[in-house]
Amino acid sequence: MRATAAILLILCLLAASHAWDCQPVVDIKNLMQIDAGLGQMVATNTSQTPYYLVGDKWITLPGSLKHITVEPAGIWGINKADSIYKYVAGSLKQVDAGGNQFIVGVYMKDTSFCLTSSATVGYKGPSSPLPWTGLPGSVKYSSCGPFGCWAVNKNDDIFLMSLNQDCQNNGWSHIDGNLSMIEVATDGSVFGVTSAGSVYTRDGITASKPEGTGWSHIPMCMIMKHVTYDLGRLWVVSKSGFAMVCPH
Ligand SMILES: *[C@@H]1O[C@H](CO)[C@@H](O)[C@H](O)[C@H]1NC(C)=O
Ligand SMILES: *[C@@H]1O[C@H](CO)[C@@H](O)[C@H](O)[C@H]1NC(C)=O
Numbered sequence: 001m002r003a004t005a006a007i008l009l010i011l012c013l014l015a016a017s018h019a020w021d022c023q024p025v026v027d028i029k030n031l032m033q034i035d036a037g038l039g040q041m042v043a044t045n046t047s048q049t050p051y052y053l054v055g056d057k058w059i060t061l062p063g064s065l066k067h068i069t070v071e072p073a074g075i076w077g078i079n080k081a082d083s084i085y086k087y088v089a090g091s092l093k094q095v096d097a098g099g100n101q102f103i104v105g106v107y108m109k110d111t112s113f114c115l116t117s118s119a120t121v122g123y124k125g126p127s128s129p130l131p132w133t134g135l136p137g138s139v140k141y142s143s144c145g146p147f148g149c150w151a152v153n154k155n156d157d158i159f160l161m162s163l164n165q166d167c168q169n170n171g172w173s174h175i176d177g178n179l180s181m182i183e184v185a186t187d188g189s190v191f192g193v194t195s196a197g198s199v200y201t202r203d204g205i206t207a208s209k210p211e212g213t214g215w216s217h218i219p220m221c222m223i224m225k226h227v228t229y230d231l232g233r234l235w236v237v238s239k240s241g242f243a244m245v246c247p248h
Contacts, residue, residue: 019218019248020218020219020220020234020246020247020248021246021247022220022234022236022244022245022246023244023245023246024242024243024244025235025243025244025245026056027056027057027058028043028045028051028058028243029045029241029242030045030046030047030241031043031044031045031046031226031237031241031242031243032044032045032046032048032066032226032237032241033066033067033068033226033237034226034228034235034237034243035068035069035070035183035228036070036185036228036229036230036231036233036235037069037070037185037186037228037230038070038186038230039230039231040052040053040070040075041053041070041230041235042061042068042069042070042075043058043068043237043243044065044066044067044068044077045241046241048064048065048066048079048080049064050062050063050064050065050068050077052075063077063079063085064079064080065077065078065079065085066078066079066080140152140153140154141180141181141182142182143182143183143184144184145184145185145186145187145188145189145190146186146187146188146207147162147188147205147206147207147210148160148161148162148210149161149162149184150175150182150184150190150192151172151182152179152180152181152182152192156178156179156180156194156195157174157178158174158175158176158177158178158179158182158192159172159173159174159175160172160173160175160210160211161173162210173211175211176214176215177200177215178194178195179192179193179194179200180192180193180194180195181193181225181226181227183227183228183229185228185229185230186230188205188210189201189202189205189229190202190205190212191218191227191228191229191234192227193224193225193226193227196223197220197222197223197224197225197238197239198217198220198224199217199218199220199224199227199234199236200215200216200217200218201215201216201218202214202215202216203215203216218234220236222238222239222240222242223238223239223240224236224237224238224239225237225238225239232247232248233245233246233247233248234246234247234248
């Protein structure tokens with residue numbers, strides 16, 4: 001089993017595109033999801049153990065999380081009971097702090113909310129009021145960056161919403177394509193994975209054209225389930241739980 005996996009990985013690396021020179025991330029297996037931001041790296045494995053990368057070593061973090069994210073507003077996680085943790089509890093399924101201005105989470109009933117940054121940083125615990133502002137749309141995965149928030153709904157349709165710091169927005173705009181998850185990096189670049197496991201990036205994103213110009217396929221020789229990007233490096237997790245890091 002291990003040998004087969006290693007052979008598949010070698011075949012994969014041999015076939016990989018040269019634009020993204022992927023290398024396996026050693027020392028960690030059975031990954032579920034990863035998140036890179038501000039030079040930091042966190043992950044969860046399929047047993048919901050959270051990890052933090054220190055140098056080239058993964059150390060486990062306390063708790064049990066199904067999703068973890070590292071952002072300017074801190075490290076956030078969600079457990080399998082859909083409680084949000086900044087090592088305090090809330091009630092969100094998936095949350096992503098981004099763009100250092102706000103975080104957008106996905107509430108249990110697939111309703112998206114916006115939380116201003118000052119509130120995020122100051123959030124102390126379940127007793128402190130969360131100033132979520134209801135946002136239009138029904139999303140299963142969302143991620144925010146300096147030029148707005150991207151989301152996918154349960155049909156894998158893609159949406160973009162520009163937001164200001166007060167969570168004011170003009171609603172979701174539909175973007176062409178289909179993705180099952182999408183991540184915006186702190187520099188505004190956008191990466192996603194289709195339900196079939198293909199990795200895409202959005203071209204031409206600028207402050208004046210936050211929707212960019214189109215999708216580019218990033219060839220990977222494995223079926224992927226998760227992607228994140230930070231400081232010029234793309235981190236991917238295969239459906240089988242392999243992690244690879246791909247400097248551009
Ligand atoms: C997840 O990580 C924990 C802690 O290192 C480990 O005990 C567990 O076996 C891992 N799960 C899988 C599926 O590898
Ligand atoms: C997205 O899905 C729709 C139908 O759901 C399909 O018509 C379209 O070709 C897909 N687009 C891409 C880029 O895969």
